[in-house]
Amino acid sequence: MKMTFRWYGEKSDPVSLQQIRQIPGCSGLMGFLDQYAAGVVWPKEVIAPYVQQVHDAGLEVEVIESVNVHEDIKMGVPARDKWIANYVETIENLAAYGVKVIVYNFMPVFDWLRTDLARVIEDGSNVLYYDDAELQGMTPLDLVETTMKNSKGFSLPGWEPERLKELERVLSVYKDISPEKLLENYKYFLEGIIPTCEKLGVRMAVHPDDPAWPIFGLPRIAHKAEHFDKIISLVDSPANALCLCTGSLGSNPENDLPSIIRHFGEKKRIACGHVRNVKFLGPKKFREASHLSAEGSLDMYEIMKAFYDTGFDGYIRPDHGRMIWGEAGRPGYGLYDRALGLTYLNGLWEAIEKNDKRGK
Numbered sequence: 313m314k315m316t317f318r319w320y321g322e323k324s325d326p327v328s329l330q331q332i333r334q335i336p337g338c339s340g341l342m343g344f345l346d347q348y349a350a351g352v353v354w355p356k357e358v359i360a361p362y363v364q365q366v367h368d369a370g371l372e373v374e375v376i377e378s379v380n381v382h383e384d385i386k387m388g389v390p391a392r393d394k395w396i397a398n399y400v401e402t403i404e405n406l407a408a409y410g411v412k413v414i415v416y417n418f419m420p421v422f423d424w425l426r427t428d429l430a431r432v433i434e435d436g437s438n439v440l441y442y443d444d445a446e447l448q449g450m451t452p453l454d455l456v457e458t459t460m461k462n463s464k465g466f467s468l469p470g471w472e473p474e475r476l477k478e479l480e481r482v483l484s485v486y487k488d489i490s491p492e493k494l495l496e497n498y499k500y501f502l503e504g505i506i507p508t509c510e511k512l513g514v515r516m517a518v519h520p521d522d523p524a525w526p527i528f529g530l531p532r533i534a535h536k537a538e539h540f541d542k543i544i545s546l547v548d549s550p551a552n553a554l555c556l557c558t559g560s561l562g563s564n565p566e567n568d569l570p571s572i573i574r575h576f577g578e579k580k581r582i583a584c585g586h587v588r589n590v591k592f593l594g595p596k597k598f599r600e601a602s603h604l605s606a607e608g609s610l611d612m613y614e615i616m617k618a619f620y621d622t623g624f625d626g627y628i629r630p631d632h633g634r635m636i637w638g639e640a641g642r643p644g645y646g647l648y649d650r651a652l653g654l655t656y657l658n659g660l661w662e663a664i665e666k667n668d669k670r671g672k
């Protein structure tokens with residue numbers, strides 16, 4: 313297992329590479345180039361200096377996140393072939409600089425979603441928060457405006473302004489797209505990219521829907537074990553893998569994380585993990601928490617043990633943290649609480665590994 317840390321790049325992340333380098337037991341990044349809209353080819357001329365900069369800081373960058381899938385691909389319209397060709401080119405360009413895992417999602421229109429980006433909790437810190445009841449009175453456009461207003465000037469992955477221009481038109485197209493149809497479009501996309509991944513030794517890692525249920529009546533097909541069984545069989549290849557995000561899947565208490573990890577871990581279809589905790593507050597209502605088991609609703613020991621027991625040798629990173637110690641930063645992506653989370657997860661792993669090697 314390699315422990316990593318998400319970084320948004322020099323221009324849009326207040327956290328520096330040197331700070332990340334100083335977190336004990338962190339081997340590298342899950343990196344990101346945020347200047348590109350979905351569908352645009354990530355050029356080698358930009359990837360090369362980015363990777364060099366990370367290496368110069370003493371870190372690896374074998375995972376890249378948020379290579380977003382163009383809406384035309386998800387909607388299955390004829391223009392998708394062009395976007396798939398672009399996607400293939402981005403995979404080739406990333407692979408040329410040592411990238412081994414690409415994280416993406418197949419959520420229509422909306423990426424991850426919260427109704428409050430800075431909910432103050434008992435310890436005085438603030439966290440991301442979701443209450444489905446609050447969403448009921450909102451239109452998708454209301455939600456976008458609120459999220460933009462509360463993002464403190466940082467762009468949020470999946471909420472890039474250029475993606476929002478055509479929001480209403482796109483929402484109306486999705487009225488005629490069933491989950492089955494979306495899955496067909498997904499298969500078409502995978503058939504277009506997986507042969508290249510296999511050739512280059514790259515694994516695609518699909519991120520679960522977040523939260524783990526449909527929103528605004530849009531089809532969503534990646535938020536429970538049965539969904540991922542279907543997804544990995546669309547194209548049956550080790551390159552068609554999962555990014556097991558415990559916080560996203562864990563937003564629904566019906567998702568038993570350790571058993572889901574064991575199920576897909578045994579099939580060797582988990583390429584990477586985002587590991588964090590959430591605290592259930594009611595039906596379709598949760599807030600985020602520190603990584604510690606005791607402070608949320610998920611059992612982080614059992615989660616890490618499931619990874620360990622299935623021989624997981626991919627990448628893990630802490631995920632969203634609280635905003636603590638007066639830090640100002642991108643909601644969920646401050647340095648401090650994620651660094652605490654990382655060392656905690658490393659501590660769990662060390663204990664699990666040593667116990668195992670002693671035959672306990």
Ligand SMILES: [Mn+2]
Pocket residue numbers: 519557560586631
């Ligand atoms: Mn995640």
